[in-house]
Amino acid sequence: MTGRLIAFEGGEAVGKSTQARLLAEHLGAQLTFEPGATELGARIRSLVLDATGLALSARAEALMMAADRAQHVAQVIRPALDAGMHVVTDRFIGSSLAYQGFGRSLGVDEVLSLSNFATGGLRSDLVVLLEVSDVVARSRQEAPGDRIEAEAAEFHRRVFEGYRTLAEQNPDQWVVIDGNRPIDMVAAAVYTAVQERLGV
Ligand code: TMP
DSSP states (O other): OOOEEEEEEEESSSSSHHHHHHHHHHHEEEEETTTHHHHHHHHEHHHHHHOOOOOOOOHHHHHHHHHHHHHHHHIIHHHHHHOOEEEESOOOOOHHIIIIIIIIIOOHHHHHHHHHHHHTOOOOOOEEEEEEHHHHHHHHHOOOOOOTSSSSSHHHHHHHHHHHHHHHHTTTTTOOOOOOSHHHHHHHHHHHHHHHOOOO
């Protein structure tokens, strides 16, 4: 039997990485992340995120995220699922929809077809969207931030609203968790949601 794929999504500094790690330990799942989990991905990540002053158009950024995802699925996610392992990923298709689709205003439908091409149609069984207030996010954020973190507040507002819209439009696939609480309470809410939705 193939494993289940669970993706964590959210804006900057919402506690995704911590919660993804805790869930992976809880399930004995493979833990991974985007962008940058493969050798190619690590190079793409530094090209896209390092604040080097490199000019990068919105479409080029979307294509690079998609290339990272294609390699990630081929080299990490698909083999683990096929071996029967559950996979927990810190960011997946939802990040491209929110950041490139909404944040960069490229449109969700086009960005989704790009991601579908990249993954060969693989989608996650569950998307856990962590939401925190601005105050909590700012207190967790490490300065000075990468090229995307450094975008204007208006960009991050579009990303935040975009995530909300995606969760509202896909209630069967997405679950929204309040990340403002202490780590262990958030983790417990995540385990309950995963158990209820996927039975694992
Ligand atoms: P991270 O710091 O949480 O690893 O995320 C890296 C940054 O890349 C974060 O600002 C979100 C952004 N990103 C996109 O814009 N599109 C994507 O498809 C992915 C996976 C990440």
